[in-house]
Amino acid sequence: MSFQTPITIYDAIKNISSRKYLLPAIQREFVWSEEQIERLFDSIMRGYPIGSFLFWKVSKESVKKYQFYEFICHYHQGKTHNQKAVLLGDEEIISVLDGQQRLTSLYIALKGSYASKVPYRRWNDPAAFPKKYLYLNLLKEAGDEDLNYDFRFLTEEDAKKRDENTFWFKVGDILNFDPQDPSQINDYLIENQLATNKFASRTLFRLSDVIFKRPIINYYLEEDQELDKVLNVFIRVNSGGTQLSYSDLLLSIATAQWDEKDAREEIINFVDEINSVGRGFSFNKDFVLKTCLVLCDFNDIRFKVDNFNKQNMSVIQDNWDKIKESIRTTVELINTFGFDYQTLTSNNAIIPIAYYLYKKDLKNNFVTSVNFRDEREKIKKWLHIVLLKQTFGGNSDYILSIIRDIIRQNLNGFPAEIMKQRLKGTTKSLDFGDEEIENLLEYEYGKKYTFSVLALLYPTLDYNNLFHQDHIHPKSFFTSREKLLKLGVKPEDIDFCLENYNKIPNLQLLEGNINMSKSAKPFMEWLYENYKDDTAKNQYKELHYLTGLDLPIVNFKEFFCKRRELMKNRLRQILVS
Known part of the structure; x- marks a missing residue:
């Protein structure tokens, strides 16, 4: 790995646009807020360092082995997935190992848009996600004591509003000016009656300078083609800030190792599918992958890279369709119990249900058939109890392993009572004392566990x-x-x-x-x-x-x-x- 000659923001944006810079499957999705992007541009304008980047030069031979994704240009909060890059494999690419959030922010600000949800509007309302662009006020500094420059994401309509202190310049329009011809910026200032305003002139020229001329993208380049080494480097550089989840690692490894399916697309699309059941849930990749480890009966179900070896990945791939069916049926089942993203207080709590359905090979008729009515009621009561007892808080791997063993050995019916007896006297006991029952009635309207208490009190309601x-x-x-x-x-x-x-x-x-x-x-x-x-x-x-x-x-x-x-x-x- 070696330090390279820095490049300009303009050069980086060109490389993203031409798909020379791509993202490996290992990268998490884009998560920066509008405010973070605005602050990034303020730092750039003030000459502050924005950190170094780490790139991986992928040879044209290695490009064929892995899956890569394009940068998001037009960000939509309800659709955050990166598009898979279609490559011919006849040329090398640069894969971004560290700096995705910053580079995506630059790309969105200069070439794209940002659509975040308007508070209190429904998620399925198209008007809830107005398209906004990054603008810079050319007439006045920011009102925030921590910021010098007033960058804001605005709709085009809002950006048209002007007064003596406000003139919004779309930041991406700076790319329309030739940096070698300053007369173009001068003409723009004259046309908009800003030529005599020193702040406007100084600000617009500075924006052009930091985009086109200053080489502020400092980066290291890794050229080794071994995935194991690249993964190790990636983990090291991502050890600070937002911790890399092992699900991201697994998706990268699985995408490279699955030969029949695209693991990243399969898992991400499946997460979207189960989250759309009923009034919606908030499952994530970690939940699906943890469930895979449990359902496939791996001895070690911890999120460790060692557990995501080729042999385990092959088992998951071979059983993927059945795994999906069991999870999907479980989510449809708890939807009939009245649960949604607000009331299901532990996603891990439903993994034992999915394991039971998986081992019994029960299909989605389990959710509706009268033959399973008593068993559904038993599962519903058990689920409310483990949620109220917060059984899957803390070391959930430990309790998942114990409960999995109980279910595996008792498949005649969902073994809720056996679990209760086995856990009696432990820190994960499912017994309630009088004081605990008193405390259940202290829960308030809309709080996390209130629904489970009320649902126990109203067992006969049809939660469909x-x-x-x-x-x-x-x-x-x-x-x-x-x-x-x-x-x-x-x-x-x-x-x-x-x-x-x-x-x-x-x-x-x-x-x-x-x-x-x-x-x-x-x-x-x-x-x-x-x-x-x-x-x-x-x-x-x-x-x-x-x-x-x-x-x-x-x-x-x-x-x-x-x-x-x-x-x-x-x-x-x-x-x-």
Whole structure:
């Protein structure tokens, strides 16, 4: 490895555009934010060093052995995958081992665009991802004390807004000027009535200088063609900052070693597929690859490079279709339990379910067939319990190995009770004491584990429908002491109401459309409007732990305490059986 003569940003961008610079499969995806790119350009304009880069010269013979990917030009937060490079293999390339985030940022800023999600808009709304370009204000410095230059990602419409302190110049347009002909920049300044503004002139010329003339891309070049050495170098240089995940290493090795499939594309596309089930999940490559290690019965399931050898990769490739089916069926199953990306608090917790389906060779009819109804209920209860006990927190490899052994030896039915007995008295015990059950009812609206507690309390609901966590007494009533007093709550109960209204004893699970109709109506008013028949009203009360309770909000403290006791007793029956 040797240090090379530095090049300019313009030279680097040309090499990316011509696909001379590419990314190895080992690289993680682009993750920099708009702010990080803006700060990078501020550093460049101020003459700060932006770090060295590490490139790997891949011979035309070696190019055929590995898979490479193009740099992202137009970044879209909802579609972050790099496009696979199609190479003829008749010429050498430069593969970027260190510096992908910085080079991609330069490429996006000068040749592309950045589309990040607008807060509060739905992910499937096209308007949620407006296309933005990097602009530089030619009239005023940045208002931030840490920045000198005002770089911002803006839509073209926003960039047209100008005043005495604002003139936005699209940074990529600097490539339209000939750096050897300064009159072109002068003409631009004159045309836009900026010729007499010293800051504008100085800033635009400086931008041209740092892009075209200053050799600030300092890089080392590795020329060895052995993958093992290159991987070792890559791990070393990526040991700081965002830690390289072993899944990225595995994807690189698998892509080189799988001879029938493209491992990177297979795994990334499969992650996208299972994340689109139901209301969406947040699985990643690490989850899929960890599941592969477990399902293939490898003794060591840790993310170690040694575990991703050619023999193991061959086993995963041979069983990939069955692995996918088992994971997919598992995700479809937990979707029917009401889980999504917000309520599934541990992805690793569903790996034992996938292993059970894999060993039993159960297809997706397991999700719907009446023949498996009791088994599904057993799995659902088990999953809620291990999530609430946080069984897969900490050293999850240890518990996954134990549970895998239990399942392998007990395939007559999902062995939830055997797991409970085997783990009794250990740090991973699935038993609940009275104090733990009390604490479960302290969870609040929208928090991580609230859904699992409510789902245990509502075992008969059909979670194929969308259910909302709903405040029985609307939270809008608890915004101030004055409002509660007006509603008739006794002054001595006010503090109790404000401290507890958001907790589980004031929550219920309601179908989404019913919850929308309920809105912020007083509970008694809504109940009598919607359940005029006494039988229906009593059934509703029975389902929601309201039988025998004094329901007007003026009695909130008594209502809360009695409903809490009903729920605690029910949880004790469920969890201590």
